[in-house]
Amino acid sequence: MPQHTTTAPVLCTALSFTWPDGTRILDGLSWTADTGRTGLIGRNGSGKSTLLRLIAGHLAPASGTVRVTGDPGYLPQDLTLHPATPVDEILGVADARAALHAIEAGDTDARHFTTLGDQWDVEERTHATLARLGLGHIGLDRIVGEVSGGEAVLLRLAALLLARPAVLLLDEPTNNLDSHARELLHQALADHRGTAVIVTHDRELLDRVDRIAELRDGTLRTYGGNLTAYEEAVAAEQEAARRAHTTALADVARQRRDQAAARTRQARSARYGRQMYADNRIDKAGAQTAKRAAQVSRGRQQAVHDHRLAQAEERLHTAEDRLREDDTLRIDLPDTAVPPHRTVLTCHHARLRTGLRLDELHIHGPERIALTGRNGSGKTTLLRTLAGHLPPLDGRLTIHVPLRYLPQDLDLLDAAESVLDGVARLNPHATAHQIRAGLARFLFKGTRAEQPVSTLSGGERFRATLAALLLADPAPQLLLLDEPTNSLDLASVTHLAEALAGYRGALIVAGHDLPFLRRLGITRRLDMDTPDDP
The missing domain is CATH 1.10.287 (Helix Hairpins)
Structure with a gap:
């Protein structure tokens, strides 16, 4: 459990951690995080998320110590919230609200006063915090299942801000957030007066931090200044x-x-x-x-x-x-050239489960379409409908070519299986040599291909899932990608953009990472906030 220290907000001493399968992640790492905003960067699988979980007290080190000022507020990368959970419970104010309402109704039971303490302004403070994060429209009595994935992330951040921890630990906090929500999060972090350690690939956020800490080869080195200063x-x-x-x-x-x-x-x-x-x-x-x-x-x-x-x-x-001679992704996308006039997708008066109506949507040839829009506008619903995971409420959607869909939650591989077994299960036509060769191009070489999916970082899980999709037979001539840069390190985002820019099939990408979308050579944009004007 993290302990209090008077020397530094976060102090790691000789920290080591090994997964149950024997994979060593950290070995004798020592590091200090000072007051202010620290951007924690490093290659996928280098141990960034593991380090945050150790600092948060969610993992126990094999050896060494972690000391933290107070109880840290931790936002995990793989945030899972039960859809039936009330919003005020997520925010951590449900008990205080219930006590306040009981007192206001005339119940003078001492337990209500004890529960409420000095939080007489709990509802005002909660609504103000939600408004700061663009969530003022969300009622405290709603349930999580009624909000978008991006809104759920912001709700969890609001809960941390309400708790006022001295140390914030945020793992990819801008994943799934639209540009407006990202700006609100950036401002909230700028206003935070304590210590924030942020794992992210969001260049805009990294250019607003006070320092960059790079985790490389098991060692953390801190550079003063933002990402631009670090790169220089x-x-x-x-x-x-x-x-x-x-x-x-x-x-x-x-x-x-x-x-x-x-x-x-x-x-x-x-x-x-x-x-x-x-x-x-x-x-x-x-x-x-x-x-x-x-x-x-x-x-x-x-x-x-x-x-x-x-x-x-x-x-x-x-x-x-x-010299930095990092391994790089070699995403050899299949030869999936689509003739310019070939019909890839047709849509006739389709109505999605969100109520959105797409009267006429046609894709021809190797078009590449960016799906943009605010959180909750229906981007994921549209992709899941195109992939056949959700039927339209009415109308017709027809896909005329082989397609593959990369979901946002990367749930194609079973956590209990190895990377090799998972990819083989999804591609029974492929030989063992083809699977190992394909995984090697995604940096799963030798025994790394045999590691359990449960031990993978977010970026590693993405690479394994993409490898499984691209080994498909027949090769996909339409790729549907939902927030593909989530959890990827900066170098992997660049390599993915280069690979997709050379893909000769049709491409539909939902994303908020505008620099990434620009590098793909987008030919058309479909703004889900204004679907009638794609």
Whole structure:
């Protein structure tokens, strides 16, 4: 359980954690989070979410300690709320409201006063907090099942703000939020006067933090300033590292040439000595003396050259360690070219479960459509309807090509199975070699393909799910993607955008990450807030 400290809001000392299957995530990590906003970044699977859960007290370290000022407020990445839960219960004010209403109705039971404490303004403060996050329209007596996924995230954030923790721990808080909601969250964090540690790939949010902490190879390094400042610092470091690496390579090559030249001279000298003895220009004793002297000299010279070469190779290894040679996704999308005039999808007077009516929607050829709109506007409902998961209330939707759907909650793989088994289950036509080769392109190489799905980070689960979809037979000529950048690290977002930009089938993407959408070469936008004007 996190403990109080007077030295720093968050203090991790020699922290280690290993999953039950033996996967080591953190090993002896020490780190301090100061007051202000810290953006915690790193590759998918590097341990960011695990670290937050350890700080929050939701996981116990194998060794080491975590000390936190007060009880931290924690927003998990995989937020799950029961749809029947009342909003005031999510916000943590249900008991106080009930006590207040009882007192106002004339019930003077002491228990109500004890429960209420000094929270006489609980409803006013709650409504004010909801309004700050754009949730003023949500009544406290509603249930979670009546709000969108993005609104549910904001409700949980509102609960944390109402609790006023000294330390906020937020794991991908902008996932599923529209641009307006993201701006409200950004402002709420700007107003927070305590400590906030935020795991996110949202560049706008990362450009508003006070510092960047990068988790890399089990070590946390903190950079002052926002994401832009971090990228500039890393770029400068890498330029210096590349120069040092070039110099070290040249030095190693020179030392090896000098070593080879010395050996050539020594061999020539030995041949000369033997020839002198063969020509009777020196006697046997002289030859033996010259030989021993040459051996001593060769030994000393060899030691000098070996030492110089070892030093040069050590400098080279140090320079190589400073270079960032990260593995990158190789998303070899299937050859799914769709002719420009081929009909991919037709929609005739379809009405969705949200009540939204799409009178005429047609997709031809390799179009790429962005679904945009506020949270709750029906983007996910439309994608699920197109994928056949939900029937339209009336009208007709027809898909004319093979399609694959990547859901927002990434629930295609069973948490209890391994990545390899899950992908094989979804693609029974594929050979074991094809599956392993496909997973390797998504950075699941060797034994990593055998790790349980339950141990995957959000970004790793995304990669595994996308690998399963793209091994499909027949290959998809229409991809439906619901918030595909959720949980991906910054590098993976870039690689995914590059891969999808080269995809030659049709593409429908629901998302709020506008920089990502722009990189896909979107040909048409369907704004779900104004569906009659796509």
